[in-house]
Structures are given as structure tokens and as C-alpha cells.
Amino acid sequence: MNRTSVWRGAFWLSIGSFVSKLIGAVYRIFLPRVLGDYGVGLFQMAYPLYAILLAVSVNGIPTALAKQTAEKLSRGDGDGAERLGSWAQVMLGVVGMLLAAAMELSAPWIARSLFGEPASTWAIRALAPALAFVALEASFRGYFQGHQDMEPTAISQILEQVARVMVMFPLAYHFLPYGIDKAAAGATLGAPIGAMMGMVFLGWQRVRSGGGWNLSGRIPLGDLWRLVMVALPMSFSGLLFPMMLMADSVFVPGRLRLTGLSLEQATARFGQLSGEAMPLINLTMVVGAALAVSLVPAVARAIVAGDHDQANQKVDSAIHMVWLLGLPMSAGLMVLARPLTQLLYGESGSAGALQVLALGSAVLAIQQVMGSSLQAAGHGWVPVKNLIFGAGVKFLLTWWLTALPAWGIRGAAMGTVGAALTTAYLNWRDWIRIVGPGTQPFKSLLWPLVGTVVMAMGLRLWLTGPVWLPSFWHVVLAVPVGVVVYAAVMLLSGEMATVSKALKER
Template sequence: MASNKIVKGALLLTLAGLISKILSAGYRIPLQNLTGDIGFYVYQQVYPILGIAFVLALYGFPSAVSKIAVELKSEGKLLSFTRFYVPVYLILLGINMALFLFISLNADALARWVGDENLNHTYNLAAFVFLFIPLSALLRGAFQSGFHMKPTAYSQIGEQLFRVAFIILVAYFVAYHGGELYDIGLAGGIASIIGMITAIIILGLFFIKYKPMQKDTYAIPWNYYLRTILIFGIVASLNHMILLVIQFADTFTLVPSLMEYGLFQLEAMEAKGVYDRGLPLIQLGAVLGSSFALALIPAISKRNIESDTKTFYKHIESSLTFSFYIAAGATIGLIVIFPEANMLLFQNDKGTNALRILVVAILLSSLAITALSILQGIGYMKRTAGFIFGAFFMKWVLNQILVPFFGINGSALATVLSLGALCVISLFELKRKLPGLLLFTKIRWGTFLTASCVMVLFLVVMDMVVVHSEFHSRTALLIYVLTIICIGAALYIIILLRGRAFTEEELSMLPFADKLIRLHRRN
């Protein structure tokens, strides 16, 4: 029953994460439509900082708090207000206060570093988000230690809904009532604060309901608390920051490098806004590519390798196989239809070539996230953090080398190369630590190539037949794009199922399992 509770909780968090990521990626499309590429650029310049705060509050620090709570319970100690909640909160507050002061006191320097001094007030406001992390992280961690995943899931969705609604509201005001474009950056900070407060209120209501607090007296292990929160908390969150880390490098290097390429500052800002169009699509693709695979991981990370090696390896191989099929299909399909998708979502076809290169990041990031999650699940947390930092520095350096010569195409190539290196080294390390693992041998390459070719052929034929006739409305283009996406994806999945690309055991863990298994069984 405990195992089922863990798996169900993990699936609930995966579903909440998927909904949250869809909201997070989806709102950027109307944001760009309302404020243009310059307004989108302003928001994207502050988003990596806000995103890092979000990940720390949702994944990193709660994981560390949960670990502490589980250890205390295993020693027969209760979650006391004075021995657990107060000291852990004070440590979290100290860490986040340091982050707040660092960003706030260096806001002017950060703005100069990214090449836009108008962003200083935006960075100063964004710093305040970190002050709301301690309470939300503490409550989430306490709930998760008792396998209560609903508070985390509901607070995550509530946080995103309020944040997204506020940002779109401000974008509408800027577009139709003459607001300043730099108000978008300030709105991002305010929206994140509103979202954090919403999450804390939801968590507080659950706290009143469950009351996960008892009276107990024992010596406070301050060193253990601090060490776990600093090391485990930050390292655990890095795996959720891979795309944020890449964006962080772009924030500081892309505009200055584009100016070396020969663009004026305003042109460079607009070009970065165009380049950033690809990020929500990559985010969505990576979520689809890794979420179903990560849903299988709780079944392996809690097992003892020595006691059930065969099952352990089978689940890992299934995770990687799922990730490959879904991410590869999304990557190939999006590359083919990107001109139409760009026109539909962003109202013009600027940057299509660069964004087609960038889309390859969907496959690479999905495989890297899956492999790194498995490595973390079997205990290699510090090593995975080193790999991610390595990808960050590689992206930083490659931007400065490639962008002055190739513009945003160079930045797209830098992203693909850095994520490619991260993917290769993660898979290599996974194979080294688990020598019996058969990487990608479960992939039916013939079936995959057939499915991909059929999907591409369908999309190309539709492009030749339909796209060259002029669409007179965005609604007509929307209907067309959604239709070819649905049919193309259906063809791809049906061929994979009919070609026995998945086992029935794998399909049984997914939504609509009965329908998928029926397709799988047909000759």
C-alpha cells in the first residue's frame, strides 16, 4: 500500500507538473502577440531568475525538507514545531535572504551586464520573490514526507493560474492602453509574488486540515539541517533547471554577442525576442518527452538494485524508450511544420531557420532529463549537478564564439551542441554505473523510421496541397495546423503501436491504457 501511495503520488505530481508547464509555456504566446518581440524580450530577460525561484520553491527545497522529515521519522522523532519547523524555516529564510540581497544589491550591475540598464528595476523587484520561498518550501516538504502530494499539486497549479492571469492582464493593458514595454518585466515579478502567496494560502489550508505537526523534544541537528538543505536541496532542483540554465546563459550573452554580429541594440533585443519564441515550444516538447518516462521512475528509484536487478533495468530501459519515441516524434513533426506554427503562434515567420535548429533541443533535453533523473534516483546527485553546470558553461562560451558570426542561428546551434553534450555524457555515465543496462536496444528502429517517414510524408504533402493557398484568417490557419498535428501524431503513434514498439506492461501505466493495448494487439 505504501508503494502504491508513492507511485500514485508521483503520478499526481507529474500530472500537476504537466498542467503547470503547459500553462507556463502557453501564456507566452499571447504575451508575444500583445507586446511584440521587444516586450517578449523584456520578459524573457527576467524569466530565468523567476524560474529558478519557482524550481527551488517547488522541487529543490521541498525535496530537502522531505528528506529531513523522513530521516527524523525513521529515528522515531516527531515533526515538532520548535525542533523541526522553526529551525528549518530559519535556515531556508537565511539562504533565500542571501539570494534576495545579492540580486537586489546588484540589480544595476546585472542590468549593465545583460546590456540593458532599463532592466534594473525589474531585477530589483524579482529579488523579492525569494522571500516567499521558505514558507511554501517548508510546507510542501512536510506534506511530501507523509506522501501527501495533493497540497503540492494543487498549490502548483493555483500558483501558475494566478501568475499567468496577472501577466496576460498587464500585457493587455500595455498593448491597448499605452503602458511601457518594460512594465512587462515588472509584471513578471509581481505575478510571481502573487503566485507564491496563492500557493502559501492553499498550503496553509491543507496544513489546517492535515495538521502534520506533533509535540516532541530532541536536540536540533543544525549542521544536518543546513547541510541537507544546501547540498540536497539545490542539487535536487538542478535537474528541473536544465532549460532555465540554458536561458540564463542567453540572458547575459546573447544581446551583447548580437551587437558584435552587427546589430544595433534595439535590433539585437528584437532578435532575442524572436529567438525566445522557440523556448515555450521546447519546454512543452521536453515535458511531453520526459513526463511519461519520468512517471515510470518511481517504480525503479525505490527498488533495491541487487534484489531485483532485472525489473530495475527493465523500468529504466522503458523510461528511455518512451522518452525517445515521444520526443523524437515531436521534434521531427515540429521541424516540418515550423513555418506554419511560427505564423500561427507569433503572426510572422521571423527566425524560422534558427528555430528549426533550436527544436532539436526537444529530443536532447528529454533524453538528458530522463537519464539525469535516473542517475539522481540511484544516488549520483552531485555528479549530475556537475554535468548541468558543464552544459551551462559550454553554452555560455559557444554563444560568444558562434553568435558574432551566425547571429541567432549561432545561438540555436550553441544550445543544441551544449544539450547534445549533456545528453551524451549523461547516457554514458548511466551506462557506466549500470553496465547491464541496454541503452536503446528496445527501440524498434524499423518501426520508428516507418512511423517518422509516414508522418513527415503526410505533413509535406499537406504543405504542398494546402499551405500555398492563402489563409484569410488566423482561425483558418489554427484549424489547419491543429488538424495536421493531430492526424500526423495519430499516424505516428498508431504505427508505433501496431509495430510493437511498446510492451503491454509499459502501455498499462499510461492514460487510456485499454485503448492503447487494443491497438497494440491488432496484427
């Protein structure tokens, strides 16, 4: 596998994202024990707004900058690539600082008017500075990805999370005597400090690699304008999902109150969904997200060359990897939801929402792969349109089901699953319409599905099995038991040999 391989890039991004999320799971696991469900709800309320502002300012920029940087390098214009990267960093730095200031100053109004929870003011203010640091991080990552170098991005993700976890717990404990809202804000301060550390590392890597800042001469306004135009549909795609989360934080607690819960209880239930169930689901999304990023240049090259069969083949291989790795992780979370949440969080209130979300986690990954492939094919607005349809489905399901006592917070989780199914199907349908038939997402599903069913049965037997083991070891050892059972089925079916061959060929 050479340095520019899709699979090498996906490997590094998968490793970085997985380790980053694994480290992030540490604070997701222990934070409820420090802040309680109400404090986690306050902590989580600030993040959807933060994600929306990031989507407006920087989402799509790394991919667009990588594309333009690679084009300039392929033409031998290394100086132009350096100038574009340098001015992009200046532009994003200014935008990030302006947004950070706006979020900081408007925090009381946002907490009171949007969230209906004035106690979230301090958490919003604590998170605001991260906007400036993350904007600069995005410009550095786009620069390195344009040079087909994914390692700095992966390492910066890990470093960011390590710094975040090291800071947030001491600050949460420090501010706890001053009130739960101050403690939630102390924990939130880990985000800007982590982002600052990631930004510093990426800047150091750029200097170390010999890439200097080139701000001489005229500002490349044409290149910057094209950068914005290419990033625009990607930014809208990235914007819609946090907007759905933002909508959840605004109206889900209110819909939950219709089931007879108090405001504090409804906020706690929202914290169980967004702060406990979603982080575990995000671990299953690592491979899909990495493949989505790495597929863009490979699919774009195949489309430009007019080789639609090759484009379909690459997308098929990516979907195969999602089925192979995503299905068993989803099933494992469904089977282990109750004992796992009890072990991690000290209670299992988020188990129902986790089981529902796990139903659609593999489909969420395929939605990402198909959306990125459409963007690579030059149809960036098509996934945006499909996400809007998916958002409509999510809103309707969430609004209806969350207010039903039989569903509660699981209704909001079902809305997310419905949105994933809708968007993934529409993306696949449009891919066939634009690129032509050839991609068959269910062609490679059979053996991963068989292995997943056998693994789930094995986990059920294990959980009801050796009663002499303490419950802690029952849950901890269930993971390697599931891995061994699933791997055995894949080896016996010849599936692992097929994947190994595909990786060597690509």
C-alpha cells in the same frame, strides 16, 4: 497502480506540469502582441538571474527533503518528519527573503553592468519578491513528496500559472502608457503573485491533511545540515542550466550585434529565442521532467537492495516513454514551426530557432532521466560534472555560431542542442560504469522513430493538402491529424500494448 507507484507520481506531475506549461503558453503567445519583441526581451532578461538564485537557494531541496521525510516515516518517526519539515520551511523562508531583498536592491546595477540594458531594471525589481514565495513552495512540495503524495504539487503548479496569467496582462496594459519597460515590469509581477497563491494553497493543504507545524524543542541542526548536503549536488545541477541561460542573456545580444543588428534588434532576437521558441520546447519536456522526479525513490530502493537489473529496467522504461512521447512532439514542432509561430505570435521570426531546439528536445529529456537516476544511485556530483562539460560545449558553439550572419539566433539554439547531446551521452556512460551494463537507450527507439517519420510525412501532406481550408484551421487541425497518424502506427506495431503492459506491471 498503488499510491506510491513511480508511474502514478509521474502521471500527476506530468499532468500538473503540462497543464501549467499550457496555461503559461497563453502569456507566451499573447505577450509579444502586447509588449513586442523588445518588451519580451526585457521581460526575459530578469528570469535567468532569478533561476540562478533559485538554484542556489531551493533547487534540490524538495527532492532531498522528500528523501529524508520518507526515511523518518519508514522508521515510524512521524514527529521527527514534522519537525524537519517545519524547520526546513523556516530556513528556506529566511533564505528566500534575504535573496529577494538582495535582488531588489541590486537591480539597477544588475541591469546596467550585467545585461547592459538599464531598461530591464523594473522587470528585475518586479520579479524579486517571487524568490521568497517560491522558497516556501519548495519546502511544502518536498514535504508532500516525502509522503508519496504528488497531487498537491501538481495542483499548486496549475494554480500558480492561472493566477500569474490573470494578473500579468491587466498589469502590462495598465503600465503600457508609462513606457515599455514599465509594461514589462507589470507583466513580470504575475510571477510573485502566482508563487504566493501556490504557496498559500500548499500551506492550506498541509493544515487540511492534519500535518501541523512542530517547532518545539531543539532545532534539528543535524537533519538540516544533512538536508543541505544531500541537496547540494542537485542544486548545482539545477544551477548550471539557468547559468547557461544567464550567459545567453549576457553575451548573445552582443554576439548578434556583430552580424549588424542594433541593440534593440539583438534584444528582440533574444526575446524570440527565450520568450517564444523555448516555451514551446518546454512543453515537450514535461514527461521527462516528471519521470526524472518520480524515478528517484524507485531507483534508490533498487540500488539499496542491490538489484541493479531492476534499476536498469526502470531507467529503460522511462527512456522508452521519452522516445514514445517526446519524438513525435519534437517532429511536430519541426514541421509546424513556421505556421505555428505565425499563428501564435503574429510573425515567424522564432521558427528557425524552434526547429533547431526541437532537434534536441527528446535528448534533453533523457539527460534529465539519466541525471536523476545517477543522483538516486548516490552519485549526485557525477551529473554536475557532465553538465559542466555540456555547458562548455554550449558556450563554444553559441559564441562561434551566433556571430555568423548565416546562423544568428539559431546558433544559440544549436549550442543548447550540443550541450544536451554531450550531457546525455556522458550521463549514460557513467550510469553503465557505476551501475553496470543493462540500460540500452536505443533499444526501444525503432518503432517510435518509425511512427514519428510517418507522422511527419503526414503533416507535410496535410499542410500542402486541402487548400479550401483557411490557414488557421490548417495549423489547428494539424495537431489531431498528427496524433491520429502516430497513434495508428503505434497500434499496428504493437507498441501501445507493450507500454500498457509495462504500466500495469509497475
